[in-house]
Amino acid sequence: MITSSHQKSDIIVIGGGIIGLSVAIALQWRGATVTVCSRNTQEAAGYVAAGMLAPQAERIPPSPLLDLALRSRSLYQPWTRQIQDLTGLDTGYWPCGILAPVYQYPHQTQLPQTPESPAIWLEADQLITQQPGLTSEVVGGWWFPQDGQVDNRRLLMRSLIHASQQLGIQIRDGVEVQEIATTTNKIKQINTNQGAIVASHYILAAGAWSGQILPIPVYPIKGQMLSLRVPSDISQLPLKQVLFGSGIYIVPRRDGLIVLGATAENVGFHKSLTPKGINTLLSEATRLYPGLAEFPIEEFWSGFRPTTPDELPILGRSPFENLTLATGHHRNGILLAPITAELIADLVCYDKSDPLLEYFCWDRFSS
Numbered sequence: 001m002i003t004s005s006h007q008k009s010d011i012i013v014i015g016g017g018i019i020g021l022s023v024a025i026a027l028q029w030r031g032a033t034v035t036v037c038s039r040n041t042q043e044a045a046g047y048v049a050a051g052m053l054a055p056q057a058e059r060i061p062p063s064p065l066l067d068l069a070l071r072s073r074s075l076y077q078p079w080t081r082q083i084q085d086l087t088g089l090d091t092g093y094w095p096c097g098i099l100a101p102v103y104q105y106p107h108q109t110q111l112p113q114t115p116e117s118p119a120i121w122l123e124a125d126q127l128i129t130q131q132p133g134l135t136s137e138v139v140g141g142w143w144f145p146q147d148g149q150v151d152n153r154r155l156l157m158r159s160l161i162h163a164s165q166q167l168g169i170q171i172r173d174g175v176e177v178q179e180i181a182t183t184t185n186k187i188k189q190i191n192t193n194q195g196a197i198v199a200s201h202y203i204l205a206a207g208a209w210s211g212q213i214l215p216i217p218v219y220p221i222k223g224q225m226l227s228l229r230v231p232s233d234i235s236q237l238p239l240k241q242v243l244f245g246s247g248i249y250i251v252p253r254r255d256g257l258i259v260l261g262a263t264a265e266n267v268g269f270h271k272s273l274t275p276k277g278i279n280t281l282l283s284e285a286t287r288l289y290p291g292l293a294e295f296p297i298e299e300f301w302s303g304f305r306p307t308t309p310d311e312l313p314i315l316g317r318s319p320f321e322n323l324t325l326a327t328g329h330h331r332n333g334i335l336l337a338p339i340t341a342e343l344i345a346d347l348v349c350y351d352k353s354d355p356l357l358e359y360f361c362w363d364r365f366s367s
């Protein structure tokens with residue numbers, strides 16, 4: 001239990017981003033009492049990402065990560081439905097499919113696929129029929145009909161915060177962890193800028209900042225992004241699905257916003273937008289879909305992916321029996337939120353360890 005003056009909680013989630021909130025909700029749904037402590041919720045990667053649900057378009061090779069990602073993609077519809085039923089708020093989940101056009105004919109026009117996850121090669125004429133307005137430079141492309149998107153930045157994060165509040169989860173913003181006090185195998189308390197906090201169990205879900213809290217190899221990879229808006233004199237949405245190009249993705253929302261992303265820069269926690277970064281995004285986007293050159297720009301932003309040396313998340317048990325890890329999701333935090341929440345909450349509440357978790361354990365870096 002928390003022994004500070006705040007609401008009693010038996011679990012503290014460190015991190016108020018998409019992973020922290022999703023895990024907190026799953027824990028509370030299983031009967032736990034949860035408090036989320038966040039350094040600065042506004043800097044969470046959940047407010048930065050474009051929201052692609054793209055295990056196939058990201059070309060994750062057959063691996064435990066792909067298994068995790070496909071499971072999470074299939075949870076998205078029921079999970080967002082549950083959040084929406086609870087809050088009455090739309091999450092912007094849209095299983096619109098992802099089209100991945102290419103400028104050079106590939107060596108082969110077959111990708112690993114299953115009946116549930118087809119990967120369909122389209123020749124240039126089929127591609128342009130499916131998505132008019134693409135540059136004539138494209139020679140064909142992949143169609144991933146099961147991939148999709150969610151409007152994380154404007155809708156999903158807001159829904160998760162409302163869901164948390166409705167479930168009685170306390171969210172404390174501005175709580176900076178200064179030290180984790182431990183015995184040999186347990187966390188005793190976390191010392192923060194707002195005093196000591198004690199609980200019976202802790203979850204570390206602090207995204208790119210996780211490596212500042214515990215000695216685990218999680219570091220930031222900056223992404224710069226921007227958005228455009230379909231001009232008001234265009235009555236029909238010109239983009240029918242996400243476009244995943246070379247060095248660019250173009251994510252059209254249903255209300256006419258178009259998100260462009262993202263750079264991937266290993267520059268520490270330096271947030272600045274740069275002419276080089278934004279110029280690259282704009283050049284690649286207008287090369288792929290030239291009509292975008294005339295669309296009004298709405299907003300620029302940047303943020304930090306939480307990355308590990310092998311670019312896989314760190315999930316599950318830790319060296320401390322009352323600390324569980326849910327961090328390091330790199331490019332796939334939005335996609336992996338529902339499966340992370342389910343597996344971590346099952347582990348913490350029921351001691352049920354999904355076999356997939358063993359591939360993402362923290363001690364793979366310790367040799």
Ligand code: GLY
Pocket residue numbers: 049052223261262305330331332
């Ligand atoms: N998920 C895409 C990215 O991290 O840029």
